[in-house]
Amino acid sequence: MAKIAGAVLFGVLATIGDHHQLFLAGVVALGLAVVAMRDLVIPVRLSASADGLVVAGLAGRERISWNDVDRIRVDSRRRYGLTTELLEIEAGDQVHLFSRFDLGSSVFDVADALMKLRP
Incomplete structure (x- = not known):
């Protein structure tokens, strides 16, 4: 749940600020979303x-x-x-x-x- 919340938070932050902040926050949001989806799709590693x-x-x-x-x-x-x-x-x-x-x-x-x- 923390990874999903982090992805949403950084996704919101990606909409605020200049282009550099937008890119960095977007990359972090995407990375957290991928890891969160992995945990949901493949819970047993x-x-x-x-x-x-x-x-x-x-x-x-x-x-x-x-x-x-x-x-x-x-x-x-x-x-x-x-x-x-x-x-x-x-x-x-x-x-x-x-x-x-x-x-x-x-x-x-x-x-x-x-x-x-x-x-």
């Missing part, structure tokens, strides 16, 4: 079973067997007083990154659950 993982995104769904998963880890970085935590799933040449907003839960809890499911 990652699912796991005994067979493997299913990663969903705007480009579609991808099935990854446990044999193809090379590493599951949590990357935690501190910058500008904020800590960012991402779940990283490496599968061959691909790296899938998920934040707690993508997962709807703590990335540490999801990493633990995936490690328990992984054979």
